[in-house]
Amino acid sequence: xxxxxxxxxxxxxxxxxxxxxxxxxxxxxxxxxxxxxxxxxxxxxxxxxxxxxxxxxxxxxxxxxxxxxxxxxxxxxxxxxxxxxxxxxxxxxxxxxxxxxxxxxxxxxxxxxxxxxxxxxxxxxxxxxxxxxxxxxxxxxxxxxxxxxxxxxxxxxxxxxxxxxxxxxxxxxxxxxxxxxxxxxxxxxxxxxxxxxxxxxxxxxxxxxxxxxxxxxxxxxxxxxxxxxxxxxxxxxxxxxxxxxxxxxxxxxxxxxxxxxxxxxxxxxxxxxxxxxxxxxxxxxxxxxxxxxxxxxxxxxxxxxxxxxxxxxxxxxxxxxxxxxxxxxxxxxxxxxxxxxxxxxxxxxxxxxxxxxxxxxxxxxxxxxxxxxxxxxxxxxxxxxxxxxxxxxxxxxxxxxxxxxxxxxxxxxxxxxxxxxxxxxxxxxxxxxxxx
Numbered sequence: 072x073x074x075x076x077x078x079x080x081x082x083x084x085x086x087x088x089x090x091x092x093x094x095x096x097x098x099x100x101x102x103x104x105x106x107x108x109x110x111x112x113x114x115x116x117x118x119x120x121x122x123x124x125x126x127x128x129x130x131x132x133x134x135x136x137x138x139x140x141x142x143x144x145x146x147x148x149x150x151x152x153x154x155x156x157x158x159x160x161x162x163x164x165x166x167x168x169x170x171x172x173x174x175x176x177x178x179x180x181x182x183x184x185x186x187x188x189x190x191x192x193x194x195x196x197x198x199x200x201x202x203x204x205x206x207x208x209x210x211x212x213x214x215x216x217x218x219x220x221x222x223x224x225x226x227x228x229x230x231x232x233x234x235x236x237x238x239x240x241x242x243x244x245x246x247x248x249x250x251x252x253x254x255x256x257x258x259x260x261x262x263x264x265x266x267x268x269x270x271x272x273x274x275x276x277x278x279x280x281x282x283x284x285x286x287x288x289x290x291x292x293x294x295x296x297x298x299x300x301x302x303x304x305x306x307x308x309x310x311x312x313x314x315x316x317x318x319x320x321x322x323x324x325x326x327x328x329x330x331x332x333x334x335x336x337x338x339x340x341x342x343x344x345x346x347x348x349x350x351x352x353x354x355x356x357x358x359x360x361x362x363x364x365x366x367x368x369x370x371x372x373x374x375x376x377x378x379x380x381x382x383x384x385x386x387x388x389x390x391x392x393x394x395x396x397x398x399x400x401x402x403x404x405x406x407x408x409x410x411x412x413x414x415x416x417x418x419x420x421x422x423x424x425x426x427x428x429x430x431x432x433x434x435x436x437x438x439x440x441x442x443x444x445x446x447x448x449x450x451x452x453x454x455x456x457x458x459x460x461x462x463x464x465x466x467x468x469x470x471x472x473x474x475x476x477x478x479x480x481x482x483x484x485x486x487x488x489x490x491x492x493x494x495x496x497x498x499x500x501x502x503x504x505x506x507x
Contacts, residue, residue: 090134090135090136090137090216090217091135091136091137091481091482091483092104092133092134092135092480092481092482092487093134093135093136093215093216093217094134094213094214094215094216094258094260094261095132095134095213095215095258095306095352095437095478096132096352096397096437096439096478097439097480097481100260100306100308100309100352101308101352101354101355101399101400102354102397102399102437102438102439102440102478103399103400103401103439103440103441104439104440104441104442104481105441106441106442106481106482106483106484107442107484108442108484108498108499109441109442109444109481109484109485109486109498109499110485110486110497110498110499111444111456111466111467112456112467112469113454113469113471113497114469114470114471115470115471115472117500118497118498118499118500119495119496119497120186120485120496120497120498120500121185121186121495121496122186122493122494122495122496123181123186123187123188123493123494124492124493125142125144125179125188125489125492125493125494126144126146126177126179126191127144127145127146127147127177127210128144128145128147128208128209128210128491129142129143129144129145129208129209129210129211130207130208130210130211130435130476130477130491131143131144131208131210131211131212131213131214131258131477131489132213132477132478132479132480132489133181133477133480133487133489133494134213134214134215134216134221134480135183135216135480135482135487136216136219136235137183138182138183138184139180139181139182139183139189139235140180140181140182140183140480140487140494141178141179141180141181141214141216141221141235142178142179142181142214142489142494143176143177143178143179143194143210143212143213143214143223143225144176144177144178144179144210145174145175145176145177145208145209145210145225146174146175146176146177147171147173147174147209148171148172148173148174148175149171149172171200172198173196173197173198174196174197174200174209174228175193175195175196176193176194176195176196176197176209176210176223176225176228176229176231177191177192177193177194178190178191178192178194178214178221178223178231178233179191179192180192180235180238181494183482183483183496186494186496190238192233192238194223194231194233194240194243195225195228195229195231195243195245197228197229199228201250201251201252201254202253202254203251203253203254204253204254206435206476207253207254207255207256208254208476209225209228209254209255210225211254211255211256211476212224212225212226212255212256212257212258212259212268213258213477213478214259215258215259215260215261215266216235217261217283219234219235219236220232220233220234220235220241220283221233221235222259222261222266222283224255224257224258224259224266224268225255226249226251226254226255226256226257226270227247227248227249227250227251227255227270227272228245228255229243229244229245230243230244230245230247230259230266230268230281230286231243232266232283232286241286242285242286243286244281244286244287244288246288247270247279247288247291249270249271249272249273249274249275249276250272250273250274250275251272251273251302251304252272252273252302253302253304253348255304256304256350257269257270257271257303257304257305257306257307258306258352259306260306260307260308260309260318261283262280262309262316262318262331263331264282264283264284264289265280265281265282265283265289265331266280266281266282266283267279267280267281267307267318268306268307269303269304269305269306269307269320269322271294271301271302271303271304271305271322271323272301272302273300273301273302274301275293276293276294276301276303276322276323277291277292277293277294278291278292278294278307278318278320278327278329278333279291280333289333290332290333291333292329292333292334292335294322294325294327295327295335295338296322296324296325296327296338296340297324298322298323298324298325298342298347299324299342299347300323300324300347300348300367301323301347302323302347302348303321303322303323303347303348303349303365304348304349304350305320305321305322305349305350305351305352305353305362305365306351306352307319307320307321307352308352308353308354308355308360310355310360310376312328312376312377312382313376313377313378313379315330316330316331317329317330317336318330318331319353319355319360321349321351321353321362322349323346323347323348323349323365324340324341324342324346324347325338325339325340325341325342326338326339326341326362326374327339328382337380337381337382339374339381339382339383339384341364341370341372341384346364346365346366346367346369346370347365347366347367348365348366348394349362349363349364349365350365350394350395350397350435351363351365351393351395351396351397351398351437352397352437353397353398354397354398354399354400354405355400356400356419357403357419357420358375358376358377358378359373359374359375359376359377359385359419359420360373360374360376360382361373361374361398361400361405361419362374362398363392363393363394363398363407364392365394366394369392369393369394370387370388370389370392371387371388371389371392371398371407371415371417372384372386372387373385373386373387373419373422385422386421386422387422388415388417388422388424390415390424390427391407391409391413391414391415391427392407392409392415393407393408393409393410393434394409394410395410395434395435396408396409396410396434396435396436396437396438397437397438399437399438399439399440399445400419401440401445401459402419402459403418403419403420404416404417404418404419404425404459404460404461405417405418405419406438406445406457406459407438408430408434408438408447409434410433410434410435411433411434412429412430412431412432412433412434412449413427413428413429413430414427414428414429414430414447414457414463415427416461416463425461425462426461426462426463428463430447430449430455431449431453432449432450432451432453433449433450433451434447434448434449434450435450435475435476436448436449436450436475436476436477436478436479437478438478439478439479439481440459441481443458443459444456444457444458444459444466445457445458445459446479446486448475448478448479448488449475450474450475450476451474451475452470452471452472452473452474452475452490453468453469453470453471453475454468454469454470454471454475454488455467455468456468456469471488471490471495472490472492473490473491473492473493474490474491475488475489475490475491476491477489477490483498484498484499485497485498486498
């Protein structure tokens with residue numbers, strides 16, 4: 072629902088402080104939350120403070136600042152203009168997807184305490200649609216919060232900056248076009264005065280930085296490495312490499328390092344290990360960064376950068392590697408789950424395997440660590456809660472009614488989890504005895 076913008080004034084004071092969960096996978100973009108008192112168990116009836124149904128279809132994860140939770144969504148309007156392409160791209164033996172004529176992109180603001188939808192704001196719309204599979208959405212890229220502004224990215228369909236105090240669109244940029252082939256998937260990062268994101272289509276591949284204050288193009292750097300299959304959906308990560316900030320940027324066949332001016336500092340070819348259509352964001356620690364090489368026989372790679380002018384592959388792991396879900400680093404243990412539910416725990420420094428165990432289900436969402444618990448979500452609505460460590464220990468399995476593609480947001484001793492239909496606030500509820 073839409074209500075007058077004056078109602079937002081009561082929430083605006085919270086925007087003066089740093090956002091608690093400002094981007095995909097949290098403050099450092101790596102899925103770790105510095106929060107205590109998080110729930111271990113829940114269901115549709117237990118440990119749910121509120122549940123709100125969301126309009127549209129989107130896999131973007133929630134971001135949180137004070138009393139505001141922001142999400143993006145896409146409203147898909149059926150029609151006939153895109154029908155021929157959709158029919159032609161249908162999966163053999165399955166019903167063709169409904170033809171679309173228009174997609175409208177919106178920003179939703181949910182009250183953190185009550186779950187009420189405060190705003191449902193139009194941002195962009197497009198009729199220039201490309202086919203996407205049901206495993207993706209037109210709004211799969213998670214926005215970023217900074218200083219009372221919401222920065223939204225919808226791949227080649229455009230970028231929007233929204234004032235969270237007033238709901239006003241401050242700028243938009245729809246000038247950067249590629250053919251994703253399977254829709255957008257890469258989430259942006261804010262770096263100094265820039266909004267940076269990947270546009271790795273099957274026709275053109277480059278990294279882009281917009282001036283975050285104006286939306287104007289700051290730089291656009293083409294990928295320099297030659298590849299056979301070019302499309303990719305990975306997200307970048309800013310890390311400090313030997314005292315200097317760099318953008319770690321995985322793409323098909325290669326991983327790159329860029330400086331804030333968009334200049335390529337180094338590149339490493341990993342194509343011998345396969346790799347295209349990456350969907351992950353790397354994680355970093357112990358002088359290394361880690362990522363999976365995407366589709367076509369994915370490998371998990373550790374790249375050492377500490378003390379080196381040019382990073383180099385330190386070790387690789389071939390079994391149970393995910394093509395979609397991002398990894399998680401907790402202490403000296405690395406965790407990742409592949410698309411069909413095989414969980415692997417490795418020694419982060421050496422790549423030695425601690426265990427491999429099957430969780431069951433199909434996985435796309437990135438895992439999250441907080442309060443001594445690791446949360447893995449499958450597409451069927453199940454969250455498996457694990458105890459971190461070198462041995463496999465399941466703490467709980469929790470089922471919700473929807474499908475899960477988005478990753479967690481964490482704040483105020485609570486988990487904020489988006490399914491394909493709703494947003495939940497999950498937290499420990501006091502027992503009747505404790506409440507007296």
